[in-house]
Amino acid sequence: MNLDKFPSEVQSNLVPKVRGSLIYRCLNCENEFPIDELLYVCPDCGQVLLIHDADFQKLKEIPGKTWQLIFDYRKMLKIPALKGIYLYHEFIGPVLPLEDIIYLGEGHTPMIEANPVLQELTNIRFYYKNDGQNPSASFKDRGMASAFSYINYLLKKGSIDNILAICASTGDTSAAAALYASYMKPNVKSAVLLPHKKVTPQQLSQPLGSGADVFEIPGVFDDCMKIVEALSEQYNVALLNSKNAWRILGQESYSYEIAQDLDYKLQNTVVVIPIGNAGNITAVLNGFLKFFEAGIINTLPKIIGVQSHHANPVYRYYLEPDETKRKFVPITVKPSVAQAAMIGNPVSMPRVISLVKNYNLKSGFQNVFFVEVTEQDIMDWELTANQNGHIACTHGGETLAGLVAAKQQGIVKADEIAVIDSTAHALKFSGFQDMYFEDRFPPEFGVTPKPKLMNSPILIHPDDLDEVPAPGKPLTGESFDRFVSRVSQEIAKKLNLIKK
Ligand SMILES: *Cc1c(COP(=O)(O)O)cnc(C)c1O
Numbered sequence: 001m002n003l004d005k006f007p008s009e010v011q012s013n014l015v016p017k018v019r020g021s022l023i024y025r026c027l028n029c030e031n032e033f034p035i036d037e038l039l040y041v042c043p044d045c046g047q048v049l050l051i052h053d054a055d056f057q058k059l060k061e062i063p064g065k066t067w068q069l070i071f072d073y074r075k076m077l078k079i080p081a082l083k084g085i086y087l088y089h090e091f092i093g094p095v096l097p098l099e100d101i102i103y104l105g106e107g108h109t110p111m112i113e114a115n116p117v118l119q120e121l122t123n124i125r126f127y128y129k130n131d132g133q134n135p136s137a138s139f140k141d142r143g144m145a146s147a148f149s150y151i152n153y154l155l156k157k158g159s160i161d162n163i164l165a166i167c168a169s170t171g172d173t174s175a176a177a178a179l180y181a182s183y184m185k186p187n188v189k190s191a192v193l194l195p196h197k198k199v200t201p202q203q204l205s206q207p208l209g210s211g212a213d214v215f216e217i218p219g220v221f222d223d224c225m226k227i228v229e230a231l232s233e234q235y236n237v238a239l240l241n242s243k244n245a246w247r248i249l250g251q252e253s254y255s256y257e258i259a260q261d262l263d264y265k266l267q268n269t270v271v272v273i274p275i276g277n278a279g280n281i282t283a284v285l286n287g288f289l290k291f292f293e294a295g296i297i298n299t300l301p302k303i304i305g306v307q308s309h310h311a312n313p314v315y316r317y318y319l320e321p322d323e324t325k326r327k328f329v330p331i332t333v334k335p336s337v338a339q340a341a342m343i344g345n346p347v348s349m350p351r352v353i354s355l356v357k358n359y360n361l362k363s364g365f366q367n368v369f370f371v372e373v374t375e376q377d378i379m380d381w382e383l384t385a386n387q388n389g390h391i392a393c394t395h396g397g398e399t400l401a402g403l404v405a406a407k408q409q410g411i412v413k414a415d416e417i418a419v420i421d422s423t424a425h426a427l428k429f430s431g432f433q434d435m436y437f438e439d440r441f442p443p444e445f446g447v448t449p450k451p452k453l454m455n456s457p458i459l460i461h462p463d464d465l466d467e468v469p470a471p472g473k474p475l476t477g478e479s480f481d482r483f484v485s486r487v488s489q490e491i492a493k494k495l496n497l498i499k500k
């Protein structure tokens, strides 16, 4: 494309150049460390890190309105590296040259407005942002595109070789890590640790299909996490959990896309996010803060974090209104259909505490809220959403249940519009839908199916048909005509069809 055809004020910035000066910053002792090596925690105090651009102030030399134009026009370019999360290169990984960027089709997931039936049922105007439409069918691809592009950059520089990417996972992190690692063969291999029987069959099939080494560990995610942490402390491996601050950077793209898709006008906007290890909400908060700081948006949207009552340590922490009295207590999780968020001791909790405080401060009022929902509500709302044209996973059910709860509690006002996150594709968690439809939830979930939401296939095999077709054994002639006629009669009866 001919850059001369674009408005002059965007031309020089349309194709991003390497810029910026990224550093790891400790949230606790505020010490800073260079990014030439992979760090996961502060070498001085052991706290989690975030990546900060020491040159961020320079981004402000370009007016917010111009940034808006740059991002809007950049969408027209045909450069693969800019088609995903790196459309926002200056805010995500400005030190990476475009040729080092790994792009597998992540990001720019659609926002689908709820239909009139669903809006009337909930009494709220809202959109699902379907992060299940990422390559490995969850939002985790955003963070992996960032983390693996950085690894690629280090590999090309020659500062590392032969990487073993390792992660603990509630299912989706491992699917995403294994996918990106397999693309980077032969320099990168991957190994994933999953809690035995605590991921869905679809999620288990993903890293296996990508050729990763898959280990199943007794216990829950929190136990797997401890093992990967031990491995990454003692051996030369690259940790791909959201403890890795590069993951957070990539996931900030979710906020940038919402801003862009709403034309950078975020007045009366509410964004609803499910919380597990709290990496996603960290990224969403940080993303909006960065766009706000750079003047690209003038309003910080209201953020609502949702947790199931079976895995709610973040919600519990914020139950205490007095900030000075809050104390984080990890919890033991109970079974949850929002299984990817079944985490009792979120790694990103210190990031959340620091960012929520800053977000409320910059907003000038309380602008981050936390709600809790039941397993029953998660399932009921997921099925209701999907019976109205969505492809929400159980976590998407959780965000809708959370939005409804927040409206009832007065947190969401009548004139507000919500964007709610369906973090994965419905198909990854269809086993929970089957359990609902077949009324076989183990009692510890506390889910009782509502008859009007249940569904099951109906086998049509009229008693008076003695011959039916079978694979390799088709019917012909009169017996086939009889089969077609009897089966269609039977279906017409079930559907109460009226003859023409
Ligand atoms: C990982 C995951 C979550 C939880 O996100 P965190 O960043 O761990 O809070 C929610 N939903 C799905 C589908 C996930 O894969």
Ligand SMILES: [Zn+2]
Residues within 6 Å of the ligand: 026, 027, 028, 029, 030, 031, 042, 043, 044, 045, 046, 047
């Ligand atoms: Zn520190």
